[in-house]
Amino acid sequence: MENLLPGIALVVLALAVVSSSTDRRSKMVERRLVRLESKVDLLLAHAGIEEPxxxxxxxxxxxxxxxxxxxxxxxxxxxxxxxxxxxxxxxxxxxx
Incomplete structure (x- = not known):
């Protein structure tokens, strides 16, 4: 049982790292999407086109x-x- 504890701790740590990096990437993609949506809104407004x-x-x-x-x-x-x-x-x- 004592031999399993370091392995379990390593797996938990690896899962935390993967989860953290995935969360950061998704937040970055979300921020980029918000910026793109605002740019599209500006372009539509400038062209006088209403969103369908x-x-x-x-x-x-x-x-x-x-x-x-x-x-x-x-x-x-x-x-x-x-x-x-x-x-x-x-x-x-x-x-x-």
């Missing part, structure tokens, strides 16, 4: 008209695959 919307976005507007903001956020996340904060912000923009 999914046909079901009218459902989001209907939910908002009924005061069902949470359901609207859930539907937005389902349609776009966005995170909670991003969907909340997008739905709030639609109410303005």
């Amino acid at each position: 919307q999914h046909a079901r976005f009218a459902e989001i507007d209907a939910l908002l008209a009924q005061g069902k903001k949470i359901q609207a956020i859930k539907l937005h996340r389902e349609l776009t695959g966005s995170g909670l904060a991003e969907a909340k912000e997008a739905v709030e923009r639609r109410t303005r």
Whole structure:
């Protein structure tokens, strides 16, 4: 049993290192994606082009008209695959 402890510790340490590096890479990719999305938004705004919307976005507007903001956020996340904060912000923009 004593012979297994160093091996187990080494495996745990290796898993921690792999997990840490994967987390750093995913955060870097996420930051790059956010920058790219903002650049695309600027280009669309400069060209005067509105982003095409999914046909079901009218459902989001209907939910908002009924005061069902949470359901609207859930539907937005389902349609776009966005995170909670991003969907909340997008739905709030639609109410303005």
